[in-house]
Each structure stands twice: as structure tokens, then as C-alpha cells.
Amino acid sequence: MPGFYNKTACCALLAIMLLMACSSNHVSSSRVVVLIPLGNFPQKNANQLASELKKFHSKVILSKAQPFPKTAYNESRKRYRADKLIAYLKNFGNADTVILGLSTFDISTTKNQHADWGVMGLGYQPGAACVISTWRLNKTNLQNQLLKVAVHELGHTQGLPHCKVNSCYMRDAGGKNPLDEETGFCDKCKTYLNKQGWL
Numbered sequence: 001m002p003g004f005y006n007k008t009a010c011c012a013l014l015a016i017m018l019l020m021a022c023s024s025n026h027v028s029s030s031r032v033v034v035l036i037p038l039g040n041f042p043q044k045n046a047n048q049l050a051s052e053l054k055k056f057h058s059k060v061i062l063s064k065a066q067p068f069p070k071t072a073y074n075e076s077r078k079r080y081r082a083d084k085l086i087a088y089l090k091n092f093g094n095a096d097t098v099i100l101g102l103s104t105f106d107i108s109t110t111k112n113q114h115a116d117w118g119v120m121g122l123g124y125q126p127g128a129a130c131v132i133s134t135w136r137l138n139k140t141n142l143q144n145q146l147l148k149v150a151v152h153e154l155g156h157t158q159g160l161p162h163c164k165v166n167s168c169y170m171r172d173a174g175g176k177n178p179l180d181e182e183t184g185f186c187d188k189c190k191t192y193l194n195k196q197g198w199l
């Protein structure tokens with residue numbers, strides 16, 4: 001029955017072509033995540049983070065380190081302004097990228113009545129760049145916490161707001177470090193990120 005086999009082969013080929021078309025559209029709609037270590041951020045941590053982020057996004061690049069911009073330094077608090085770091089980091093990207101800056105120094109922003117509020121990371125919703133710091137993370141499981149902060153801030157850049165689910169990566173830290181209670185993106189956040197070409 002050659003006719004039968006030919007038809008099957010043809011259908012299978014069409015299905016594969018359709019799948020390829022869908023997956024390529026899927027990927028091209030999402031931006032490349034570019035990691036930029038700031039100052040002396042350890043290469044080992046940056047490398048590991050880049051490879052772990054590939055579980056969330058297909059296109060992740062670790063770029064060369066850049067110096068901290070002096071204008072972002074808050075001398076009295078001995079830390080860097082996260083908003084100024086984001087403005088600086090944007091210069092290293094383009095319309096097809098989202099930049100993730102990596103800092104070992106503490107970083108801060110203005111939050112409500114707090115003029116200089118220390119944070120684990122900052123990302124605008126949506127945004128072209130975000131920045132994270134190891135300063136406030138548990139040193140015993142630093143890499144695990146670093147990944148959680150990274151996907152949280154990258155989630156903001158994709159347009160995700162904070163999430164009420166306590167185990168969700170998009171939970172608001174609220175000035176504490178609840179990262180060990182987070183186990184993944186909740187279904188709602190996951191569905192949103194899927195549409196952006198993530199996960």
C-alpha cells in the first residue's frame with residue numbers, strides 16, 4: 001500500500017514543518033538574556049548562573065565584565081544605586097536583548113518613604129535591563145538564591161508584576177529574604193512567561 005505510506009509520510013512531514021515554524025516563531029519573539037558581571041563579580045558564579053538560566057530561557061549569553069559606574073555609588077551608604085546601574089547597563093544592550101547585571105556590592109533604590117532602600121535586585125516592569133546583588137543572599141546556598149533573584153527580576157523585565165503566591169518566584173521579598181520558601185513560578189506566572197517565549 002504505497003499510497004497509504006506516502007500520505008502518512010507527507011502528514012508527518014507537514015506536522016514537523018508546522019512544529020518547526022511554531023518553535024522558531026516562539027524563540028524569535030523573545031529577547032537574548034545577556035549577563036554582565038560588574039566589577040570583580042566572581043566568574044564561577046556568573047558561569048553557573050548563565051547555565052542554570054538556560055532552563056528558563058533558550059538564549060542566554062555571559063558577556064565580559066564591566067566596571068561599576070562611579071556615579072551610581074552612594075558614598076555614605078557604601079552601596080550602589082540600582083536604578084542608576086540599570087540606566088548604565090541599558091547602554092550595553094539593544095532592542096533584542098535584556099541585560100542582567102551582577103553585583104557583589106549591596107544595591108538600593110527609593111521605595112515609598114525610604115530614600116535608600118537596600119534590595120536583592122531591581123527590574124522595571126517591563127524593562128530592558130535589571131540588576132541583582134549577592135550581598136543580601138544566604139552564603140550557604142548562594143547560587144540557588146542568586147538564580148531565584150535573577151528569574152524574579154527578569155520576570156519583571158518581561159512585564160510580570162509581584163505575585164501573591166508565597167512559593168512563587170515573583171513573590172515580593174518585602175525587605176526580607178524569603179527565597180528559600182520559593183519553589184518555582186506559579187501556574188499563572190508560568191503561563192504568562194510561556195507567552196513571552198520563556199520556560
Ligand SMILES: [Zn+2]
Pocket residue numbers: 152156162171172173
Ligand atoms: Zn520584584
Ligand SMILES: [Zn+2]
Pocket residue numbers: 163164165168169170171185186187188189190
Ligand atoms: Zn506567581
